[in-house]
Amino acid sequence: MNREETVTSRRSLLAGVGAVGAVTVLAACGSDDPAGSGSATGQNPDPTEEPADGGNEPGGGGEVIGKVSDVPVGGGAIFAASEMVVTQPTEGQFHGFRGVCTHQGCPIASVAGGTINCSCHGSKFALDSGEPRNGPATRPLAAREVTVKGDDIVLA
Known part of the structure; x- marks a missing residue:
């Protein structure tokens, strides 16, 4: 293989890698799926599902979440x-x-203006059901059962 063929092959390879990267970035912006698999950040890959560990991460059952007075x-x-x-x-x-x-x-x-709000892309969700009221989100927030015990809000 001569030097000119080697340079051309490298250029083709780099151009192909660049094109694949650009397509990947563009595809991620238009999806309802969370960015990436979540494995690097420890996040659950599907934000509508409960954690796979059965709640052993923060937010597990019986945990005091906050005070009734914190929730207007x-x-x-x-x-x-x-x-x-x-x-x-x-x-x-x-x-x-x-x-x-x-x-x-x-x-x-935030929770303001009568909705639950995501600042990343403007999605808004209903206070009572978590259903989307404004996109781009199309799926409701994952419900987590809470109870009131005295002045505490507790994850059931």
């Missing part, structure tokens, strides 16, 4: 340490959700 009526609160969002659409009615957007796995950023 008609709104909600984010409990990042437990990867949870707890809402109270009407007085005394509490709902728990996994605090990860179902579009691409971004953490939920």
Whole structure:
């Protein structure tokens, strides 16, 4: 093989690798799946499912998530340490959700304006059901059962 053939082969290889990389990046931006497999970050690959370890990570059953006083009526609160969002659409009615957007796995950023909000791509979810109210997310937030024990909100 002469030098010119070697250079051409290297150029072709590099151009092909660049094209594959560009296609991969573009494909990831248009999906409802979380970015990547989650293995490098320890995140659950499907943000709509419970952790595969049965809840042995933060947010496991029986854990006190926060105080009732932390969750305003008609709104909600984010409990990042437990990867949870707890809402109270009407007085005394509490709902728990996994605090990860179902579009691409971004953490939920706020509960405001009557919805649960992801700041990454603008998805908004209903306070009472976690159903998407504004895309790009098309799947609801994963429900997590919570109960009230005294002044505490507890993951059931």
